[in-house]
Amino acid sequence: MHTSAHPLPTDGELEILQILWEKGPSTVREVNDEMNRIRAVGYTTTLKLLQIMDSKGLVSRDSSQKIHVYVAAFPQEQTRKALLDRFLETAFQGAAGEMVLQLLGGHQTTQDELSRIRELLADRDPQNRES
Amino acid sequence: MHTSAHPLPTDGELEILQILWEKGPSTVREVNDEMNRIRAVGYTTTLKLLQIMDSKGLVSRDSSQKIHVYVAAFPQEQTRKALLDRFLETAFQGAAGEMVLQLLGGHQTTQDELSRIRELLADRDPQNRES
DNA sequence: CTTAAAATACGAAATCATTCGTAGATTAAT
DNA sequence: ATTAATCTACGAATGATTTCGTATTTTAAG
Numbered sequence: 001m002h003t004s005a006h007p008l009p010t011d012g013e014l015e016i017l018q019i020l021w022e023k024g025p026s027t028v029r030e031v032n033d034e035m036n037r038i039r040a041v042g043y044t045t046t047l048k049l050l051q052i053m054d055s056k057g058l059v060s061r062d063s064s065q066k067i068h069v070y071v072a073a074f075p076q077e078q079t080r081k082a083l084l085d086r087f088l089e090t091a092f093q094g095a096a097g098e099m100v101l102q103l104l105g106g107h108q109t110t111q112d113e114l115s116r117i118r119e120l121l122a123d124r125d126p127q128n129r130e131s
Numbered sequence: 132m133h134t135s136a137h138p139l140p141t142d143g144e145l146e147i148l149q150i151l152w153e154k155g156p157s158t159v160r161e162v163n164d165e166m167n168r169i170r171a172v173g174y175t176t177t178l179k180l181l182q183i184m185d186s187k188g189l190v191s192r193d194s195s196q197k198i199h200v201y202v203a204a205f206p207q208e209q210t211r212k213a214l215l216d217r218f219l220e221t222a223f224q225g226a227a228g229e230m231v232l233q234l235l236g237g238h239q240t241t242q243d244e245l246s247r248i249r250e251l252l253a254d255r256d257p258q259n260r261e262s
Numbered sequence: 263c264t265t266a267a268a269a270t271a272c273g274a275a276a277t278c279a280t281t282c283g284t285a286g287a288t289t290a291a292t
Numbered sequence: 293a294t295t296a297a298t299c300t301a302c303g304a305a306t307g308a309t310t311t312c313g314t315a316t317t318t319t320a321a322g
Contacts, residue, residue: 010280011221012280013279044283044284044302045281047301049279051301051302063300066287066288066289067298067299068299068300080233081237084222087218087222090145092211094238096234096239096240097243097248100235100244101244102212103219104231104255106212106216108227109231110228113228113231116228116232117235117252120235120236121252124235124240141308141309142309143309143311144309159269174268175271176310176311178269178270178271179272179312180309180310197268197319198269199270
């Protein structure tokens with residue numbers, strides 16, 4: 001039952017989405033087993049959350065069979081971007097550059113990511129930049 | 132009353148911290164007035180939140196006078212970093228580089244921030260440093 | 263001194279997110 | 293065909309956050 005427009009997932013919902021993104025379409029049992037590799041969660045807890053997520057439109061499910069199969073309704077990147085935008089506003093008041101500095105200053109990045117970052121920066125070089 | 136070790140601020144608490152960081156030591160009245168420039172909030176709501184924040188150790192207050200004066204207990208950068216670390220884990224599963232790409236891809240950064248970012252990147256990979 | 267204004271303290275409602283127990287239905291096994 | 297296992301549905305308890313009303317205290321005004 002998809003009522004309103006999809007809201008952002010809560011932390012608990014996001015945990016489940018991570019699993020669905022990684023494993024693809026999954027049953028409650030599969031999601032719950034995966035959850036329990038990280039922490040103890042009751043089966044009906046996972047079920048309830050998936051049902052709520054379905055009602056919010058965060059996942060869709062195939063209920064044509066007895067055992068329902070759930071799928072993330074939105075791709076990981078889109079959801080991450082939406083979460084990031086909100087966080088950027090609330091915690092950094094929109095100062096994206098500050099956030100990047102904080103990240104690069106305190107965290108590792110892969111070689112591949114570094115190259116891609118440099119590409120983006122090159123595109124922003126003051127000389128070729130139209131403001 | 133400072134009981135446990137300081138937790139991360141909630142969203143509501145963060146809103147107040149932003150004001151304290153910007154305006155410096157402030158009374159409840161001042162904080163509440165500032166809040167109301169953004170949205171309608173009752174005076175006692177702001178008061179209560181500040182009291183809770185004091186009990187959590189997120190702010191300290193001078194209660195030697197009748198009118199208490201509140202101050203953020205931790206600097207903005209430190210709090211931002213802590214919030215960022217948590218968000219990085221929950222939303223990006225620790226992939227800092229992915230997050231940077233997402234940020235640079237979709238948001239403006241100031242010229243000064245861009246330069247500082249380039250510096251960090253150059254330090255990160257000496258081979259790529261421009262002479 | 264009495265009253266009004268303004269501040270703090272605190273209880274508690276409202277909302278949301280998370281968790282689980284129980285009930286009922288369906289399938290599989292003996 | 294009973295029984296056991298497994299699934300979905302759903303009510304409800306719990307805890308955290310946010311909000312505000314009321315009571316009380318303190319200061320300032322008349």
